[in-house]
Amino acid sequence: MTSPKKILETATSQKRTVLSEYESKLILSAYQIPVTREFLVNTESELFRATNEIGYPLVLKGCSEDIFHKTEQNLVRVDIRNDDEAGIAFKDIMAVLNRGFSAVLVQELVKGQRELVMGMTRDRQFGASVMFGLGGIFTEILEDVAFRLAPLDKRDALEMMEEIRGRRILENIRGLGAADLDQLGEILIQVGRIGIEHDIIKEIDINPVIISEGKGIAADALIVLEPSPIES
């Protein structure tokens, strides 16, 4: 597996300030943060090898370091149920992408009705700070989030989950079962660790973190890097 250091070095050598979803999740995985099972494919044969490996239903996403808001650019196909649908989705996405580093990400469809957001950013005064809140479209609509300074301890992580107005989303509501607060807290702690250990990382967005059978799993991720110093 490619180490976070290696991924970051490659990106900076290419003068990029954004990691692709795939690269971002490799870094999360290196910190034991659960992510969706996924493969990056360039050709149809790779595509079907991946669909076979993961099994339907699936999500196909255009994957490139210069795409932020994939949904808005019509680069996401969810709930792909068979080879036909997969083939069509692949062609559609490739037609839009058509760029140098681009490829299609074939991803397991994680089932879960509850979406959270977790992230890291650097404050001018306080340094690396970790965020927790309601995910998906509610992140922007409700702005129901809490911050703590990294590094986080267990108590910080639990307190920030308790702090949001929508905290009941983590409880056993509508028979969904209570979320595993320890596991979610561990992800927050690890997000903070990434921020502490890699100064080059400016921002991390994991949105959504889907609660599936009580556990959080990163379904989408974005890592933004500091611009490299201007060469003299």
Add this chain to the structure above:
Amino acid sequence: MKKFFYPSSIAVFGVADSPGNLARNIVSNCREMGFKGEIFPVGRSHGSVAGRKIITDTDALPAGIELAVILVPAAYVAETLDICGRKGISHAIISTAGFREYSGKENRFEKDVLAAVKHHGIRLIGPNCIGVICTNSGLCTPFNPLRPKRFKKGRISLVTQSGGLTVQAAHLYSEEHVGFSKVISIGNKLDLNEIDYLKYLMDDEDTEQIHLHLESIEDGRKLIDLARKTEKPIVFFKSNVSDTSAKIAKSHTAALLNDDRIVTGAFRQAGIIRVRSIHEMTVCAKALQLPPLSGDRLAVISLSGGFSVILGDACDEYGFECPSLPRELLDKIESFRRGGVIRMSNPMDFGDVHSIEGLAFAVEHCLKLDHIDGMVLALFYDPGIAKLLGQGSDNTQQLLDFLDRTMNACNKPIALSFLSERQYIEAYKKISPFPVFNDPVESVQGLRTNRNYWKAR
């Protein structure tokens, strides 16, 4: 640092014997507040202020002066610091404005000041500030005419970036009878900043609570690390927190970060109590002077049915519960009733008990209960009622002393407020040996602060 607050003698620069001169007020304020050290007014023209001759030849200043307070035009501040340096004065408060807050960070006057300070090894408060009010030493350097005799000595110290807030806080802390040890107006923070003041106050014997009001934080990390180390409560009024999130942020996380959110999170991590007004600072000051509240269970006694209900709502809102009280105890309390028309419960409507013995009995026995962590007491009270309760004599002082003793014996807080005319509330605040809140709901907010503070330790 100590010389900024307890100097043996001071020199005030910029004094003139004319009614419009501002620096002369520094001399008279110190005099009136009872500053014991020598004060040397320094100015350009002969004359005298507050019974002291203005020194026009700085060579005539004696050696051994510990603090300079400087209120001369910005262009002459560096020159004045040179005089201080030559005279061995190593601490200076620069009240003068007209530096970076007026002409930006790149300005000649500031450069000259920094050069002089560096050359002579002088430490600075300011510029653009009103310096220090210290009730322990009587030092009172604001240049507006004050009535410092009214300032109440206490064990709270406030660091603030605003001169206006300095004076207002000094008044408010005094009027609310929480008192203060030091109020420090820190101005532009050209030399010393909040980290230095915080460090000093953490070790200062006269300071029990540290209050801060800042518009900008120089080093958030350092501040949080320090705050985590102190045993003293820190109450923080961070102003200037409107949305500053970087518009260029690429992620949701960065776009959602603003001063307000990060301050909330960081302060909670460090156990800092956050407030949003000076008034709230006084409420916290009172709350933290009470014994620690170690749980959520309150006994609520009010001499009004309506306020019992209001207090029940407030308890619910701030996460408190009012557990039911033992029947035997309620029976005993009910035996003090006059008309026998109100049932006792928790919250307790005491409107039917017209005896000070009954009140004392209820307070003591409710507070002693194992399943009660603290008490809210809202007394419908004035001199007339006092006489009614005391069978003709006003026993208010004895009642307050009894409450104080009971509270300390149980080591559980009583949050006291009076439902009365303002003049009587003020009078009771003055004679009470422990804090009196301004109204019943505020007293519950105070208990919330107290509980949350101790819970976070």
